[in-house]
Amino acid sequence: MKSSVSRDGVSEKISEAELVVMEALWEHSPQTANDVADRVAGARDWSVQTVKTLLSRLMAKEVIAADQDGRRFLYRPLIARDDYVASESGRLVNRLFGGRVSPLIAQFAQQDQLTAEDIAELEDILKGLKS
Amino acid sequence: MKSSVSRDGVSEKISEAELVVMEALWEHSPQTANDVADRVAGARDWSVQTVKTLLSRLMAKEVIAADQDGRRFLYRPLIARDDYVASESGRLVNRLFGGRVSPLIAQFAQQDQLTAEDIAELEDILKGLKS
């Protein structure tokens, strides 16, 4: 029996730094390398070269693609943020909670990490599921 | 304003392979290096040396400790699994969901990744919180 959370979807491992670049592309795309660098500047103090290296590594991992536009490239994500997020969430649940989602929430509840808003939204979600 | 999930607690980054060793120690401790290797054998096909290397790296990161017992050592975790789990869950929520917990659950719900059991347990958790 497989764990209850499957559908890995995103196989290529995206590193922490690479993720910052992905976020910039998810936020808006397509973009040139310089656009990405500018957009990323708020989060990290990287040189343009660093961003370009990360872009080419992401290309090697086939999670983004580039279309030539004159003499530069326009980069765009090949995977949806939702898919990535689902995959990472699933990984966490599998690694630490035996694939069950509720213990994860129980954990947040136990740490008093649920805001009133969270609780209200959780109720809505449950209501939606029961309908 | 800081994000709503904080208390990082565990600062030293524990790698994937190291985590397998930690799980063995959380499961039972203290244990000798060989005990750990045996216990880990189910999950990974590692040589004893590999396990010992991981143990010493975990020592360097100060997340485990060892007490001498004759000519060998008895290893034990210095951090609680709950703390680690809380910290990793928090990291995920911060990285991918802007520090909010409910979008994480919404994500699982959207992917139909909540079992009937999960839903029942979530209801219990919410009931507990509202009391």
Add this chain to the structure above:
DNA sequence: TCGCACTGATTACGTCTGTAGTCAATAGCG
């Protein structure tokens, strides 16, 4: 037309990770 600015490609390099082999000390056995 010539050189410079811009842009992608290549190379660099230290650290961390995964995975182990080897060395050195020592305790128990024959």
Add this chain to the structure above:
DNA sequence: CGCTATTGACTACAGACGTAATCAGTGCGA
């Protein structure tokens, strides 16, 4: 009392990661 088995320490080494400098091609302005 010397040898061997056990165990921790040290060394190794390739691949991933973070961060970037430098090289090379090319289109545009002087």
